[in-house]
Amino acid sequence: MRRSLLLATALLAVSAPALSQSVDRGQVNRIIDEGTTRSQVMPIAEHLADVIGPRLTNSPQMRQAEAWTQAKFSEWGLKNVHKEGFDFGRGWWIESSSVKMITPRAVELVAIPIAWTPSTEGTITAPVIVAPIKRERDFDKWRGQLKGRIVMVTLPDTGSEPGEAAFKRYTNEDLGKLDQYQQPTYDPAATDRRIKRLDFARKLDAFLKSEGALAYATESRSDGKLIHGEGYLFGVGDTPVVPGVEIAAEDYRRLARLAKVGPAPTIAINSDVRFDDSDRNAYDIIAEIPGTDPKAGYVMAGGHLDSWVAGDGAGDNGAGSAMVMEAARILAATGVRPKRTIRFALWAGEEQGLLGSLAYVENHLATRGSPNDPPQTGLARYYGWSNRWPITPRPGWGELAAYFNLDNGSGKVRGIYVENNQAVVPIFREWLAPFAPMGATNVVIRKTGGTDHVFMQAVGVPGFQFIQDPLDYDSRVHHTNIDTFDHLKGADMRQASVILASFLLNAANADHVLPRPPLPTRPVVTDPYAYSDDDD
Amino acid sequence: MRRSLLLATALLAVSAPALSQSVDRGQVNRIIDEGTTRSQVMPIAEHLADVIGPRLTNSPQMRQAEAWTQAKFSEWGLKNVHKEGFDFGRGWWIESSSVKMITPRAVELVAIPIAWTPSTEGTITAPVIVAPIKRERDFDKWRGQLKGRIVMVTLPDTGSEPGEAAFKRYTNEDLGKLDQYQQPTYDPAATDRRIKRLDFARKLDAFLKSEGALAYATESRSDGKLIHGEGYLFGVGDTPVVPGVEIAAEDYRRLARLAKVGPAPTIAINSDVRFDDSDRNAYDIIAEIPGTDPKAGYVMAGGHLDSWVAGDGAGDNGAGSAMVMEAARILAATGVRPKRTIRFALWAGEEQGLLGSLAYVENHLATRGSPNDPPQTGLARYYGWSNRWPITPRPGWGELAAYFNLDNGSGKVRGIYVENNQAVVPIFREWLAPFAPMGATNVVIRKTGGTDHVFMQAVGVPGFQFIQDPLDYDSRVHHTNIDTFDHLKGADMRQASVILASFLLNAANADHVLPRPPLPTRPVVTDPYAYSDDDD
Structure with missing residues (x-):
């Protein structure tokens, strides 16, 4: 309670409207020059995606990336380069894998072990059974x-009919739609449903084990031989016991049809995957350009360094990581001496629930919940965290003036989402103005979710995302086996790095810190009179 | 010369304008009923694609398909069911294959052995070299x-930016564009260029062998992990000696980038492919519904049964084969007694140059060329055949009144191409009229190529193709590893089968045979004053 009062005072202190900001256009010139003529963003992204490859949190490749990114920050002259650990879970990687149809004829299937499922310990050869299981009552x-x-636990679907182009840039009309206010909604049962679904994954694993199933297979949610391999049971002592693979939709459907018209096909799975429990901590990477005024606090940019493993984690989120790193390099190379410290963060555990940025928020900014709340780990923490009360700020809460996140692929910046924070609109319009000739023109109201600014917002710290051209990120790259470097766009990433660097410098040197949104309070149910079918 | 005179007489006899045709709408009702309520087209296609699988000419799976389709025709009561052999070349199939990157890190690559390249006889592990070789002078x-x-012989490209939807149905505007006349063009050097390219494949194979290369790799021409594996050296004594694989674009580009920034990656290829030379003949499958008038000749429908092997040959051309078979079944089931014989053909060797339908044309309709022409085999025959003179009709030339081909995926029929034959427009409009409520409305002038009606046209026999909705056939299915049954559309294929059956019956019962186009004569060079850079 005392904390909350303190917080209210702090809010009053920092939420005075900022005065008109001026942009140092000479500095903009230098940033553009450094970020275009001597850009390093693509070599950084190439190293992360091609040389290191996919970076599942706590995997050996993520450990490589933790070391390499720190070395880069240090090489560029950044200060206070370090890693901050948080309890995560098991390391896991695919040494090799193959899935083949053996009967009625030989076909190499496109498939991937589901993350954190166990090895088959050699080849498992057995007939399939199509047994769609979606909820507990399907067990019977x-x-x-x-x-x-x-x-085969997924109900086989039929093919897709993609009626939109896979590759897209925003039109002005598209951008206009992003500037439409959307009222928040609150459904207190949503969290429970999600946690129940996560628990169902555990129960399915136990059921399959108790029934003597040898392995299970899911169908990819994308057509066209795209596969993903996401899995969410990664805690020490919480990983599945039954091997699981995700099979490409075309291959899964063929198996299902053959099982319907004749004897069930036999398939052979060899999933040679490995665990490493030597360090259950995941690590966020931090680096800084120190501010000249030690009392002025700091501004921050971040993106998650971790990825899934079907592709190389290029668009998600080697691109964002590379642009954050490049913004750091540009600012260091141009020799800026900002008033506020500029901090750079490369998060871990984002794909499993924004867990790296959540750890940062809890350690540096604020905690949520009471000591009596049941403990939650892993993805359940992500689902539940924003519904925990009260919000209790830490001493560092007021120091973080603004956070900018990049995690929407490699498309160029077309503007910025103010995340319902009306007070920053005129300020961001000024900051964005120099970049109109580069296609970045729109300051829009829309609130966005799903990545590492979310828990900043959940404790009232202004966290933002840029609007990026969608390219083929959502349509085919995101989490798939074609999340590779060749789907990144160099000119776009150079532009975005420059704009991020400029925003950070403006935020670091602004006379006033950015206005904060109101601190979240316990919401009321949006539509308390509605009934819903919560059964899924 | 005598034959040519005979031919001219025959032309006069058959090209009298047809009188107004009447469509028996009672029979249309019966065809629609049989083809919708009791349709078998999807089970036929499913068996071809899923159970038998890909059907490379002369492969064991194609042999299975030859037997199964004949059995089906016989089961339905068709007559004169038989196969007609023609010299083709070697049987070849993939027993299993894998391509992996070993260093700098382990990645399972999506790749396929190139058709008719030899086995690696175990695993070949070696560093790659990016050595784009496109023409002979690159050897040095x-x-x-x-x-x-x-x-790695392909020059690595960068990623695609697909700006059109992968799945599409024709709009009326699209259909309107198909009804625009295009003048024929003639470039006598084109054939030589193509044959030179084919010869280059042989020279490249010899060069790689003489240099001690262990294997070669090409880049898929499609993004998104789509692969094809086409190869065109299939003759006995003419298959390559160096193993070759096509690697998915994303995987190929990653190898190429890594080779540029560091030590060349090492990859491991295991291509366990097999040859079968026990029968160098390929076989076209023929079946008939006999006509009541033995002197009235015959009409014919056809589609090629063979396919490439990356997918299951579902859209290309299990779909067309199944629709031709279903039209046969519908007509047999409705007990029609046509005036002319209705013949059904399932061609082999289409993918290697329309070789099955070419054999049919040569054996039954007409030959082209003089005895002094240099002999050509395989794909070179396809390239050269339509430039051979004179055209010498066989006695059966006048018997084939019309040929209808299906080979454009599983999309429903939206109309028919008259292939520049103006005289059939009013007739086809009448035949198509009952199917307007099913979306088939357009009789268009456009000439089409690339499949088995081409060599009919090349000897002046009226061969036609239907306009089919494109769906995702060209964008992602054609020749790729996702040419699978789930990309076929059942409602579309039922509609197309019905329309084909109705057209066949109309053609078989028409008072007059369809008007023929003018017999091809040696063209003049379209633009004799132009220079071109023939160097490719």
């Missing part, structure tokens, strides 16, 4: 039928 | 550098 339907089988 | 550039290497 299949009990006694799964022994010695590879269980 | 790489001589002495390829020993012990896996040679």
